[in-house]
Amino acid sequence: MTQNPYLWLIPVLPLAGATINGVLGHRSSKRAVTTVALTFSGLAFALALYIAATFSAADAPYGFTLAHWIRSGSFSADFALYLDQLSLVMLLVVTGVGFLIHIYSVGYMWDDPSYYRFFAYLNLFMFFMLTLVLASNYLVMFIGWEGVGLASYLLIGFWFTKDSAASAGKKAFIVNRIGDFGFLIALFLIIQHFGSLEFTKVFDSVAHLPAGADTETLLTTIGILLMVGACGKSAQIPLYVWLPDAMEGPTPVSALIHAATMVTAGVYMVSRSHVVFERAPTALMVVAVIGTLTALFAATIGIAQTDIKKVLAYSTVSQLGYMFMACGVGAFSAGVFHLMTHAFFKGLLFLAAGSVIHAVGGEQDMRKMGGLRSYIPWTFLTMGIATLAIAGIPPFAGFWSKDEILWQAYSSTHGSWVIWLIGVITAFITSFYMFRLLFMTFFGDYRGAKVDEHGHGTHVVGHDDHGHGEPHESPMVMLAPLMILALLSVVGGLVGIGNRFEHFLDPVFNTGAASEAAGEAASSGTEYMLMGVSVGVALLGLFLAWFLYISKPYLPQKIADRLNGLYEAVLNKYYVDEFYRRIFIKPLIDASTNILWQGVDRKIIDDTVNNAADGARHVSDEVRHMQSGNLRSYAGWIAAGSAALIAFMIWMGVR
Amino acid sequence: MVPLSYYLVLSGFLFACGVAGFLIKRNIITIFMSIELMLNGVNLSFVAFAAHWHALAGQIFVFFVMVVAAAEAAVGLAIIIAVYRTRETLNIDQVNLLKL
16 A cells, blocks of 8 residues: 555645634635635645546555554554545545535525535535545544535535425434444444454455355345445435435535535445445345335436426436446446446536526526526536436436446346346436426426516525526536536546446456456347447437427326326325335334323433432421420430430340 | 449439439529539449449549539530520520521
8 A cells, every 4th residue: 555645635625624714704705715615625626636647556555544543452443544446536526526516606605694604514525525535444434424414414404594404404414324323333243343444454354254154144234234324325215315305405515415426425335345245145136126226216206396406306316326226236336437427417417407596596496497598508508418418318428327337237247137127217217307307497488487586495595686587697607617517427428438447446346357258248239239228218218308398298287187196196206205204203203202201201200300309308398307406405316316225235135 | 342233323323313404404504513413423333333343544534524524614604604694594495596
């Protein structure tokens, strides 16, 4: 492992920015806050680029131990950083997309009274996210893991005076806790069996475990528990419910945290632990099943949503499902590839959606948009590119990664045609709802009121001062990141041609040879055929969306009426939130109220304390009469006591 | 030779008289005298044991007690006189200013 003394600066720079803005921000001008926030996140990005430029596979992995932390018997955990090909990809995505979104936020949040607070949180998030991806052991990773959860909570509830935002923040935090519980248990198991949390040591021990049922049971348990953690952070069934609600946060937050970076932490963690999963086929299958189901399930919900950000939220859940699908069939590099391209196009989609919302004065309901193409051409152009990318139309980024996943799902030894089929169906639905979003927003006639007041949904974004009727294009500071991300969404997938991306990650995953062999065996003819199918369904989705929303715009309503029950269910997200409320939340609240609060707390704890106090008072009320101050009564007590003592001694015969 | 138990019974009787007087009487001087009675009851048992066991320590104790009792009588009588001068009474139940 090569020591790299610059490594620690990357996470610490945003932390410095967060500290400066958090402490001094309320007293400094917006210009100063902007300078600090952009400088520190930009420096982190520049440093990441420098390290990437000087990165050589021969020296990898890079490491740096910042400080000793826990030394307890044979167990030790340090503040140590670790950089290999996998963390390098994550590093570039986090700092790069993060920096672009910082720039975008300058425009988007300019009128917000808590401008400095926003950037302090955003930088704080960067710090924790970079800690997470650069960690060299599970414990440091866990710090980052919890830290991004905290930053996510703070940013979802950024407009905390709004009730829905505050409770969405709480929901995200609590649901994540459930996942973290699994992660933590997995860590305890790792400590118990391998005596270390250091990635290299743990994976080395795992690789050298003897084959057998015991080993497999252990690794399956650890794997599934890790996956529980990943389900929480990466919004997979059954813990995905927090992500759509998280859209209450400002749109740049949705782009950065809830699309591009934080929610992919689960994928990163599973990929990082690939050694464990590869030796536990059952755990791998669980990952694949969860990913596949989530992909399909969330995509179907996306069809009926009318809130532009909610569509993107369910789309994110669905795309994360794809990544887990890839991990689940053992194609970790394909999952990470999709993670990267997804960060580009989904970040772009969210930022563009923010630009749209900005343009129409805070309205998020797509039914009140339409025809925006001519008002905000740049936003339309970039969002169109992102839509083509996510739909999987070549040569845009999403095509390459999604196709790689589907191919692996079909051909990998852990895959099966069922997973592939569901993946293709999901691809079709994805294409459909994304073009539906595009057509509803940008085509047809403008259906919104001529805005001069806030739409209901949003926020304090501060569109008041515009006071005009026309939707308007966003300022350059917001458009520039859109354009850069659009460029990346076009060319970002090209690194995957000829499996170059996969080969780059080979030193980490070490599976290149195996999957290559599988690919060879299944013949490239099949690969091209499957590729054709996935492009075909994407175009089919495009066509269907065009047909329903441009050609025959009255049809969707009719179909919805015809399929009333199903439509209602989809519109209401299959009543999952209601189901959780009934099954988990309500019993929990009832039990807490009736048993823990009224029963244990009131009846047992409070009553014990109160009765003890009351008893003491009553007894002393009686007993205090003994202490009358009358000297002779004291003497009487003494005499009576002595007499009793003497009588006792005589009676007992004590000499 | 008078047996030891006679002395002890007399000593106990004197002590009990002292206790009874201390508890029952209200006049401070009487109470004071009762205390002297108790002290002397104890003194009697001391000398009785000293004579019986031929141990000088008991007799020396008695001298100590007498000295303390004399000192106590001096201080106590002074206090009683002071009380009588201010309160014009020797009834102990009326000297209760220190009570709550």
